Amino acid sequence: DGFTRCAPVDVTLVRDGTHEPLEIRLERGGTILGRVQRPDGTPAAGATVRQRITMESLRSLGAEENGIPRAATAGSDGNFRFGELGAGLVQLVASLDGFATSTIVEAQVKPGEETCDVVLTLRVGGRITGEVYAKDGTPAAGAQVIAQLTADPLAQRFATSDREGLFAFEHMAPGTYQVLHIPGMGGASSDPEDATAMFGDMKMASATVEDGAEVHVVLGAPPKDPVEISGRVLAGEAGVPSVVLSFIPDAIDTISGLKLATTDAGGRYSLRLDGPGRYTVSIQKPGASGQQQSITLSLDVPSGASFGHDFHLPLGSIAGRVTDGEGRPAAHVRVSLFESGPVRNGTLMGEHYSEIETGEDGRYELVWLKPREYAVAVGGVALGGLLGGTSTSGRQVREGVVVQAERRTDGVDFQLRKPGRITGVVRQADGTPAPEAAIFARDAQGRPLERLSMIATDSSGRFTYEGLEPGDYTVMARKDTLTTGESARLRVEEGRTAEVELALHGGTILLVSLVGEDGQALDCTVSVLDEAGRQVNGTLALTEIMAAFSNGTLNSKEQRVGPLTPGKYRVTVVADDGRKTTKPVTLSGQAERKLNIRL
Template sequence: MILALVVGIVSGIVVDETTGAGVRKAEVLLISGQRSQAAMTDAEGRFKFEGLAPGRYNVQVSKTGFQFREGRGQGSKSVIEIGQGRDETGLRYILRPLGLVTGRVVDADGDPVVGARLLLLRQVKRNGRTVWTAAQGNATSDDRGEFRMFGVPVGRYVLGCTTTGAPRGLAVRVSRMGPVPVFFPDSLEPDSAQVLEVKAGTRLEGLTIKTRTVPLYTVQGRVTGIAGEQTMGVHVTVHEASWGPLMGVGRGSAVMREGGEFVLGPLPPGTYTLFARQVRLGQPADGARRGPEQLSGHATFTLVDRDVEGITVPLGPGVQVEGSVTVEGAPQEPVKGLYILAQASDDSGFAQGAEVKPDGTFQFNVERPGKYFLQPLAQWGERYLASVRAGGEETLGREVDFTFGSPGPVKVVYRKDGGRVEGSVRAKEEGAFGRSATAVLWPVEERFRPFPYLATAPVSPAGAFSFKNAAPGEYLVFAAVSADRRIWGELPELPKDVLEQAARVKVLAGSSTTVEIPLVQWPEE
């Protein structure tokens, strides 16, 4: 007996988003479980698969210098299904040409600068503050001082440049002048630099960045309170208080001299925070074995037009943070894989924390006094975060002030009576979701938008989604494809187009809500 093998055909075209023309030599990949098949588009952008086994396939399209616009346009199915007598033809996938930034780095005399590092930066919103962060795209200037940054996504950027010899605070040098980062065209600060707007296929060519040198200064001081017995070392580091570390400047360490004296530099003018740290292995009198004891201290200083001397950095145990994690209204359960973090509320990126022990307790030191957000770094099963109290005061989504010590024990409370939000996603055509479409539960109140309140859930090929144990509150709900899942947790507000389309729900303890939500297209930056 001869069995007929069911075969299928998949065919279509890949086009350029900006011109509508076919894209040649793009790779179209069909994935089903552990199996995959690939085809290359022809000169007109067309592709064809033949002899496909029955089943469900995820579609991916790629080409260097382009971004796959998943789920965009008529005929752009992310999931296709081949069955008896069922083919998929007339498919149409869109690739967006990425941007290009080119230029030249020269010194004050107009001569080429070799080995300069170039980086694109963009602004994001974090913990209610606007900060600079590194974006996709970097390059190094060649022997002619020229650089080329390709594959730049749509967005608004500033272009920064730092030369190989830029000061890093690692050692004292004889020269009192040195190069510093510059931002196109000739600014010393990203806030005053020219904004480069990159659209689909934008070619920003012929940019010229002129390097600059400034006076450099040293910092001298002394670390006090050093434990002299069984020390593992004392280290002094300096961090520039803003965007400096992104450009490789203002971050370094100094070798300690006898008596705790140190010298840092050379450093360009700016405001810095100096950290000193010592780890001591102690053996108490009772003979009990304990872990390392960490001592730390810090000082902030500003370099203007001269060296700074006489800085004293006293070491101490820092601010001790201790507390517990419980589940309200339920017996205490062993805690596993939960980490409590204290994240500095300024733009320094400084953070410290500790893993919660199985008995629900945690303890760690905050080395640098200041204001912090306390938050867990992982979900804890099917529970929601209900409260974070420090010294008896509710601080969930709010700053905790450790400037003058700890406000008191921290109590992190979870609950199991959260609401359920589920439903389906509206799409213009079948198969538009793909394996990477995602539903987003966006808190209306801004202070709850960082993790873990801003939640995501996968959308099934049939368009279904479900959120379990959502914290009570008001939310906006929408779905987007993977290419658009960029900086949801960093946005102060949703874009207007998304805001108008999103569904609004109110979650109560123990409630269940069914809602139909849109598959939104994220607007251009």
């Protein structure tokens, strides 16, 4: 009593050698004294006050009863006392039946001291109503529906439809939600094929909630102009089983139009699309623990009751072996693949993305690759640091790995080194901490260590970037339309920690498109280089991907880049017929800049 729960302690077990003593330090907890009030300012008796759950805090939830953090309860006068809190900036949120949660309030906690006069105000909230339909077009009774706040993947609510397929979410906090129904969710089957089939029937819509307002969504309504599409996924002449196909409609409400299918043992698939038009199709070979190998293609679906199309996967591949510092096979090490160079419009990070692990013999193989150059990265923290953790190996990136048509590029081997780390703080322009800012790192050659950033700042604006190979790095942060730009070079040494401070400022979203002589938009690839020659497009944060799916900004005719700092950039676009043009562009800090290039 009187002490706060200690921070998680990472322990490395080695086969040989002497283990250092495990030291766990307890610190005196701080206390927050405050008041919870209703929207009209009256006391909110019985309201619950909790620390906001973030991805960073998930690592330590296992220490709490039932995985739920401790809470404080407001008395009859609305006052609460929340003790034994860890030092630092904490985010508090209050809840009470009949109201939406309060806005998030930050408070500074000091060991052994009281922080007073913290006020949490509940909101009226909005209402999401909806109707859900089964595959045959009839109302789906007893369907479980999830509403997930786009800006916070951990903020979820659940509802069940009635006999007429109607459902409602009451007292929802303002924001944009993904509303979805997954038939069969909650079943006991652990078969991956059952799981992918279940997600293939998933129905989704997007809803924007305002305080005191109501919004209605429809899940799975029979489309007006449906197209039944079917075919096979082939590698050479052989069908590819158990792969997931995602059909993403172009430049509309991506969430509601997203359709999924899974191939059978012969590589066959079939599903019903809501209508004709351009689709971005992702074909994914799923693996354990978030692993995947995927290729993204474009498909124009014509009008008509049915359409047949076979997908022929490219047969190029990359293979190699990863060893530790002593030359022994390194098992279960992260291996990532992404494209070197330009990024195709309509894709998030290019046509190819893979995240796998080495086998027990340290070997790996990356498949379904078109002839071109790729970057292969190994080592680093599991899942890119999504759930924190440490790594026993530093991240290495090798660019310019060439794959020829239907050929295997072998011998792309790596020997791991012990890592260091970078810690830092990101601040707003006024000097206050910037929570939930995405962190990106580049090595000395300017190569991004991750195309998909899973690392973000905590409520105090702090972050830790683990699993860095000794060497020089730059880091940057961005959040919404704000960016810090690249930091000065930081030297990382084995087992040591480098420190950095970053400040967010207004950035510019650059929108790049290409048109032909007739003014029609053309398919193309895009490369945007800064003054140092570093490519600045093709990197995304997890929150940015969720936003792209919710607001329909994933467009095959336009690429969204940034936010970028003020400065000079060179934009190169290449049409599918090989025609190429390069344009300079100067950004001065405006919120958005459209660059429509004509061939």
